[in-house]
Amino acid sequence: MDYYTLVFGSIFALSFLYTLAKLSSRGTKKLPPGPSPWPIIGNIHLLGAKPHVSLANLAKTYGPIMSLKLGQLTTVVISSSSMAEQVLKYQDQDFSGRFVPNAVQVHNYCEFSVGWIPVCPEWRKLRRIMNTNIFSCNRLDANQHLRSQKVKELIAYCAKCSQEGKVVDIGEVAFKINLNLLSNTLFSKDLADPFSDSKVELKDVICEIMVEVGKPNLADFFPILRKIDLQGIRRRTTIHFGKLFKIFDDLINERLEERKMGLSETSDVLETFLDITEKDPEEMEHNHIKIMFTDLFFGATDSTTSTLEWAMAEILKQPEVMKKAQAELKEIIGKGKPIEEVDTSRLPYLQCVIKETLRMHPPLPFLVPHGVDQNVKLCDYIIPKDSQVLVNVWAIGRDITFWEDPLIFKPERFWSSDMNVRGQDFDLIPFSAGRRICPALPLALRTLPVILGSLLNSFNWKLEANIGPKDLDMEEKFGFTLAKAHPLRAIPSPL
Template identity: 70%
Template structure:
């Protein structure tokens, strides 16, 4: 076959596939408007390095509800609070099923996880347990002392850096501290040491899992590639998930042996879960427990440190905000004291800072994707069975139709806006809403507010290398979670 014949046949084949795609898009189903797909790849070429930004720009042309074709996957993107409310609350049941990425199917994690299970009796049992036994105010208050000690250790480490005049990597230190905050709540023991790298492996494994989860996996959009695992994501996730489940097996078996020998009783979450499991053996088994721990670590670690890093970055970029926050802390708590979780209710400006951070820098910019399991009517459109549904909370938090000066970081805006982040106000839903709201939200909020308040009330802060506040790089890193592209480094010094 000569060169020209090959070129002609290739052009003809691509044209034929494009015609089929156009014809199929004109079917009886009334899809929302959207860009015309290319053959085979659909609209993948439009996503760019930061999908949430690209989708926000597309929404300016196609509207707050639009459809795209990502490979073989029909995708609908929601970019307004009004339609988000319809999806997350009014028609919550129809949109409650999760899209299950190939990566979270490793070690059958998604089959036992409250995050990924469909709404079913098993999911309801796990969700009820989380809400009543782990994330209730009484339970969180009962184990607050476990987290309080870790905040004090964080401040001690900052004091060491202050005395030596050294900059610290805010996300790295917060990451290790937060992992210990969480692991003490879960297991009454440290899983990372903020003062050395001797136990950095576990943190590294968690980072690697989030890195794999954050990638665009072609298998999810071209199922024919599943057996090939072209990018090696499933292979890597099997390794990393396996390490976590091996750790959890050891912790569970160690505690069961302690209980068998009637050693000292603990008040952590592992103890609560094992006691409940013993009383209800058919409700929560060993696999559910391990997947629940992974859910809690995911929900309580990455979102928390990302929010803390962005909050510190914005505060360092706006010194007047730091001054105002420190004045409130000194008046309410006392200058130089660590913040207890119970203090936060008396610190409205600290809460405003966290809300404003979550508005302009939501950790999961597109939330956790959903997938409809039957045809659904939404605003005169038909969302076909199997459609992937994304809610762009990054764009909703910057909507100029609701937010005045949406790109300006101004915590004071919440003095006159009675908005919360707990899923009732759809202009601000960084944790989602409805029955699929993030289960770790109550704990994550407590931890980020306690750490941020303690860091501000114990030290002044400045950027390393005499970087001027207005010169601080604020670029995002792409992925499922969006931390700063360049990690924040800052120097603590005495108040």
Template identity: 65%
Template structure:
């Protein structure tokens, strides 16, 4: 009898707490709308393995600005370019704080990272160093020969695979190329052997570029007409079989369209990095409470059918006559963020991605491992720090 009394009492207590939480959430009329939280866990049960998709679906119910409880953390999710512009441009200063995950607070790593530091004198110093000494146009021009050498080594590795009829892991090969370029800038040496299977360092500078290149190759392989069109442009502009130089990029319009379309459908960091408000903030007639986490779902913005025609179709031609920019001017396409928190490595990415992708497409023909057909290619996503392919892309190069 005592056992049943305990069970009934527990059910009653949980029901009471749930009702109370629901009433409290309704009572705060200024908080953006959102699903009612459960006791203790809040809305964590709604996220699933792919929170960028789950939150995009919830936004269809609750609107482009909504609030949830992730555990005890009030989280506001932005899913439209209009509100993203309000947050990241017009109110950038009050939304420029950082919400640092517990995992990054171990050993105080977040206190020495430009990505996670709050806007403060130390952050400004680090940002100035990056902008002046690593990612400025003059610096990038000065070390262009290093990037060219690393791309040359990548093509040599692909040639070796072609001669042996072996498949290569596109993501891993791109990772090593980017890693070795960054390590040569900082330490004047390679940290990865391009001909071995060694590989997680400098994730902010390598994983995002790696992800973009892997998705771009995957989408291009799925539609042979896109690959043929890109190869025709490359042959015309640079010459068939040649590596791409950075001076060629501005003339390779279709290649740039492929990269923009890749970043629209597969942004490397689907929520950018989480922001935090340090005081109550008014946004679109709502109040965002102090200490709230703010997520901008750029994955959802890039697939917003109110702006993009056929948003689920990979169609580089949509950018053919468009001046839509990725540098933070147009909020419908903001894979690198905007404002004071824009990715400092943007200038490097805009050089590396087209040079590597163009060189791969212009140097070889490609087919999927194990004679997999283009329509059979698995395009499932794996959510993490970057939005990677669930299954690595393995392809076999052959001479043009």
């Protein structure tokens, strides 16, 4: 008797909750269309292991602007270029807020991060400092010799592997080159040995944070669970961010000691930031520097590394693409000669390869989550206050209504096109658009073609263990960034 009472009582409770959900949905019928939510959990069960793919498939049924209920969180998903343009251009101000995941609400990170704080005077100040002192044309030109030196070190390492017949872990070496490129710009130091086969702890820490932040988190869907941290996501990101912050704290404190002793003679970004701090502590202080460095390492190492690894994977999967790129490099640069940043504008096919890689494998499958701090009208719908807004750039890059054969890697599709990734062409926005566009975009556009072109102009490449191009595993590993699930390992040989 107790058993049947429990069963029927549970059925009644679920039915009651379902009825409440239906009544609630009737009261919000101006929401964009979407799948009917289950009681309590809403549509969480539809996310799957690869939410970018699941939501792209759902958009085929419900349209380019779709709403879901993830627990108590209303989430609006944008899956077409026209809707992305509406959100990121025409209504940029309405959607310039952020939905801040619980995973990054640790160590006060999101309170100082350019990527996460709302658009406000503090945000404008930090963006101005970043753009002026790191990403301006003058600053990038002044540091070009550092980037050139790091690319030479990468080629020297690959040459050593070529002589010894050793396999190169493309993702690992790409991360090291990007890490050292950035660390020398910021504080005149290498953080990785380019000639060592050892793993870089910093890479593992950054990758782990990206995976944790990308996971569907019950603490985001049910605010009551935030203190409980059922999945342990916040606990793990607290540890990982703590490791990053210790590295940057040590570097800052070391430089401060050098300045006290009159031993600092560098003119890097850290020195500039400390000068700003001394002149006006309200303009910038220790936490600003540390967290800005964290933002930069996320934006300029993990995502760039991912793009280079995917580009090489696609090239190895289609050897004819490698031949075309190498033929262009031989004709314009000269076989085996170093490539400078000024040369890349004369390499249109190489630029096509990078655009096609960013179309098929955007560094972030969803742009950093946008949010609204009040009810916003979008087309004929109302986006409720505190909703999360996801722009599925992975889906936009594979939209069959715009791209011909979207699942085929075909750089030639950009051959006669002036489309670029600077945030004006909404069919290709891997770095976002509008006021929230990635601040590191100017650096990425300089480094990606030089590193990729140098690898192709210095060596022939083949997959390890006689793996055929058609057998190359192209599985994705979902996280905040979209990494390759299995490392790309290839063998360089002389041209």
